[in-house]
Amino acid sequence: MKGLITKATGSWYQVLLDNGESVSCRLPGKFRLSEEQIVNPVAVGDNVDVTLEKDGTGVINRIGERKNKLVRKATHGRRGIQLLATNVDLVLIVQSLREPIFKTGFIDRLLVTCEAWEIPALVIINKTDLQKSSKDQEKLEQIETLYREIGYDFLKTSIHDRTSIKKLSTALKGKISVFSGHSGTGKTSLLNALSPGLQLKTGDISRSSNKGKHTTTYAQLIRLSEDTYVVDTPGIREFGLVDLEPYELSLFFPEMRTHRESCRFYNCTHRHEPDCAVLTAVEDGNVPVSRYKSYLNILESIETGQE
Ligand SMILES: Nc1nc2c(ncn2[C@@H]2O[C@H](COP(=O)(O)OP(=O)(O)OP(=O)(O)O)[C@@H](O)[C@H]2O)c(=O)[nH]1
Ligand SMILES: [Mg+2]
């Protein structure tokens, strides 16, 4: 039987079969030897073939071809690469207006990853109901203009604003989308708002640090309707920027892409080199300063190997 992996937590895998049933499946050892540095052979989003056993469990005997893979460097001191999700159509980059306050650096890092993986992204600023002053309003408008002008989709949401939830629902239709963003920004709450029957667990914001407490602890694929799926993730900080040379980074900043072709050196890093067209574009206001700052930060991470 064919199915889709909805949970992958170690030795057991939850598979949603085409007939709508969900079964726990084992994965034979041979799959663990397969791909190079990948520490987990199966992830949510994978299409699999399953044989059902008498006891109601299943065995995975084939993993389907993948359209794409979201990966990060393995955590807990393990070497290699960890698969987060596969066959992803859209990455939702969720930040909140307040509690915790949004960081454009985080958005930019994830956007670079999405560019590198060629997966469309939707930037979401949630908790717009926490807007307190006209200054907040101004800040929101600025950030919306910033990302829209570069060409990214952008959405303001609040779980208390049905219209914004409807817009989000429309954006997700017919796709497998992955929620990413810091803990506490409201990823799970947005899911509950999209489908109130889910009643997924959400968390409070710590009073002392004003951050979330990592309420969601593993990636889970949830079916919202017939052909619409979302992956709720633990507050992912970033997807690893795998194998990127410093001079290639600006390829993944769409607003720098055209300028970089006019730099004197093909491997210009747009920092101190003479006749750098990107630097000129920053000075002329054609590349936003906040984006250029993010660029420099990511460049440094790549050069020092610390992501
Ligand atoms: N005012 C307001 N609060 C919200 C909104 N969305 C979420 N919250 C609150 O923010 C807190 C954190 O929400 P979660 O949904 O658990 O956040 P999360 O992003 O899933 O966090 P992790 O699972 O830890 O990654 C909860 O107290 C929610 O009630 C919103 O639109 N407005
Ligand atoms: Mg959560």
Ligand SMILES: [Zn+2]
């Ligand atoms: Zn340059």
